[in-house]
Amino acid sequence: MNKILSVVISASLFVTQSAEAQSYKSLHKKAIVIDTHNDFISTGIEKNKSFDQDLKGITHSDLNRMKKGGVDVQVFSIFCDENYGMGTAFAYANREIDSLYAVVERNPKKMMIVKNPADLDLAVKSKKLGSMMGIEGGHMIEDRIDYLDSLYKRGGRYMTLTWNNSTSWASSAADERAGKDLGHPYGLNELGEKIVRHMNELGMIVDISHVGEKTFYDALRITTKPVIASHSCTYALCPVPRNMTDDQIRMIKKNNGTIQLNFYSGFVDSTFRLKNNNFIAKHQQEKDSILKTNPSDFYANLFLHEKYKDEMDNVRPSLTLLIDHLDHIVKLIGVDHVGIGSDFDGINSSPRELNDVTNMPLLTKELLKRGYSKEDIYKILGGNFIRVFKANQNN
Numbered sequence: 001m002n003k004i005l006s007v008v009i010s011a012s013l014f015v016t017q018s019a020e021a022q023s024y025k026s027l028h029k030k031a032i033v034i035d036t037h038n039d040f041i042s043t044g045i046e047k048n049k050s051f052d053q054d055l056k057g058i059t060h061s062d063l064n065r066m067k068k069g070g071v072d073v074q075v076f077s078i079f080c081d082e083n084y085g086m087g088t089a090f091a092y093a094n095r096e097i098d099s100l101y102a103v104v105e106r107n108p109k110k111m112m113i114v115k116n117p118a119d120l121d122l123a124v125k126s127k128k129l130g131s132m133m134g135i136e137g138g139h140m141i142e143d144r145i146d147y148l149d150s151l152y153k154r155g156g157r158y159m160t161l162t163w164n165n166s167t168s169w170a171s172s173a174a175d176e177r178a179g180k181d182l183g184h185p186y187g188l189n190e191l192g193e194k195i196v197r198h199m200n201e202l203g204m205i206v207d208i209s210h211v212g213e214k215t216f217y218d219a220l221r222i223t224t225k226p227v228i229a230s231h232s233c234t235y236a237l238c239p240v241p242r243n244m245t246d247d248q249i250r251m252i253k254k255n256n257g258t259i260q261l262n263f264y265s266g267f268v269d270s271t272f273r274l275k276n277n278n279f280i281a282k283h284q285q286e287k288d289s290i291l292k293t294n295p296s297d298f299y300a301n302l303f304l305h306e307k308y309k310d311e312m313d314n315v316r317p318s319l320t321l322l323i324d325h326l327d328h329i330v331k332l333i334g335v336d337h338v339g340i341g342s343d344f345d346g347i348n349s350s351p352r353e354l355n356d357v358t359n360m361p362l363l364t365k366e367l368l369k370r371g372y373s374k375e376d377i378y379k380i381l382g383g384n385f386i387r388v389f390k391a392n393q394n395n
């Protein structure tokens, strides 16, 4: 290539790139943006706040800020922890579902429940926040198929086979890695296999975030439909128990599923845990006094993170590290198997550029900067999940 031609080409490349950088906002707006994991419902109940209030500075998300962040469809996590079990977990899940229905009914012009791809289309076209539900933890069905049916009927469109706690039929990542004695082998037992088959029949997506490796491989062997990891990162870049190993990532490709990236600093950055421990140790006296009024470790840390925001900015990872996880997946298995599952309002620290849901467009900015095409970005932001959602439908 002659010199002049190469100068012309690189100059025009520069113009194109800077134009693209400026247009990230409009591209983000045009894309169907789907976040497959948000814990507002649990946080709202805990903090006694409603999603249709202005909660800036209090939560990561609320109805109006979702719009500002360009989020078209949000999968809300239906969740209770391991303190709920037989006789209580299913009821609590229903209470959470009630609270989502209530806020949707109060805001019929701004929100709608999405139960199938046609609903999703309609929500996007009518500019309402498509509101989906994912059941985060198999313990909420209390070992009963009829409870699974009931949660599906009410709108649950994925179920995370386990949360951090194992069930009688599936072992969690936390328990498997800790070598906990469950009184039965790790993985899915007969009931677990039956539940996965039943989810396939219903059209309920199998979510493998939080599950142990044995459960993961069993589920992938049994399922006839694509699965998701609704909120997980990569083990290669941050080796924590519930991030996905390269072998698991390759299995997801074979299954035609998708891995939705979690924004939690501790899943994104392998150095976060140590840095955060040092930060907490420095403020231990204050933390102890907070714990006297609210015994939740999670909220005590959240309080300190917010109070000492400037100090925490040196502890939190950058958004670029989160996108490194995405690049890692794309390099391994291509662009068709990755998306976002922020875990907003379920985490007490996120990358420093992603303070709340309104910062979502910065993801698109970084993707453009790294050379992803418009088509790729559409897939990442929502298209890949829509493909999996459709593939799980039975009618």
Ligand SMILES: [Zn+2]
Pocket: 136, 210, 231, 346
């Ligand atoms: Zn989770």
